[in-house]
Amino acid sequence: GQQVMQIPQYQHVQEGEDFTTYCNSSTTLSNIQWYKQRPGGHPVFLIQLVKSGEVKKQKRLTFQFGEAKKNSSLHITATQTTDVGTYFCAGRYGQNFVFGPGTRLSVLP
Amino acid sequence: ETGVTQSPTHLIKTRGQQVTLRCSSQSGHNTVSWYQQALGQGPQFIFQYYREEENGRGNFPPRFSGLQFPNYSSELNVNALELDDSALYLCASSPTSNTEAFFGQGTRLTVV
Numbered sequence: 001g002q003q004v005m006q007i008p009q010y011q012h013v014q015e016g017e018d019f020t021t022y023c024n025s026s027t028t029l030s031n032i033q034w035y036k037q038r039p040g041g042h043p044v045f046l047i048q049l050v051k052s053g054e055v056k057k058q059k060r061l062t063f064q065f066g067e068a069k070k071n072s073s074l075h076i077t078a079t080q081t082t083d084v085g086t087y088f089c090a091g092r093y094g095q096n097f098v099f100g101p102g103t104r105l106s107v108l109p
Numbered sequence: 110e111t112g113v114t115q116s117p118t119h120l121i122k123t124r125g126q127q128v129t130l131r132c133s134s135q136s137g138h139n140t141v142s143w144y145q146q147a148l149g150q151g152p153q154f155i156f157q158y159y160r161e162e163e164n165g166r167g168n169f170p171p172r173f174s175g176l177q178f179p180n181y182s183s184e185l186n187v188n189a190l191e192l193d194d195s196a197l198y199l200c201a202s203s204p205t206s207n208t209e210a211f212f213g214q215g216t217r218l219t220v221v
Contacts, residue, residue: 030207031207033209033210041214042199042212042214042215043152043199043201043210043212044212045209045211048208048209088152090152092207095157095164095165095206096154096157096165096167097142097154097210099144099151099152099153099154100151101150102150102151
């Protein structure tokens with residue numbers, strides 16, 4: 001079956017440092033979405049990437065979709081304490097979205 | 110707020126019982142998906158409904174079933190509850206099946 005892996009599982013950074021999480025699929029994806037979930041909260045949509053090699057930016061967040069549409073990354077520049085949470089990628093296979101296990105980010109002030 | 114509401118917020122059931130969880134989609138959204146999220150894990154896709162028809166299903170047994178109503182609200186039914194069914198159940202609505210999903214706050218189900 002389809003599998004989506006994410007690394008690292010946990011990341012602890014000092015406020016102001018950069019952060020990157022990587023998402024890998026065993027098979028080619030139709031598209032990929034990224035979500036953020038705060039502790040005790042629900043996933044909140046961040047972005048959707050569709051095209052091979054696509055790069056999108058949202059303020060301090062940069063999202064990339066690999067050329068083969070099998071991997072993706074989320075990079076946060078100069079982290080802030082408000083960035084704390086778990087970041088999930090979700091790959092689309094047909095009508096199904098498969099979520100990765102997430103990367104839990106903690107930011108030390 | 111996403112405009113997606115789920116009820117109840119918390120529920121405790123006994124093994125073997127049946128449960129119905131409810132979701133009210135955001136206005137104008139004709140697609141609803143249900144996910145199961147165990148503690149410390151990512152959401153697992155259960156199924157998706159589009160205009161009252163099941164439009165995709167994850168790797169869940171038939172005792173997980175659903176409905177979508179003409180007003181696009183939805184139900185998730187789970188029969189013969191097992192201890193491993195204890196999880197956060199999330200409903201997400203979308204304008205179409207291939208766009209961003211707006212999640213509700215979830216229903217925390219505990220099976221004892």
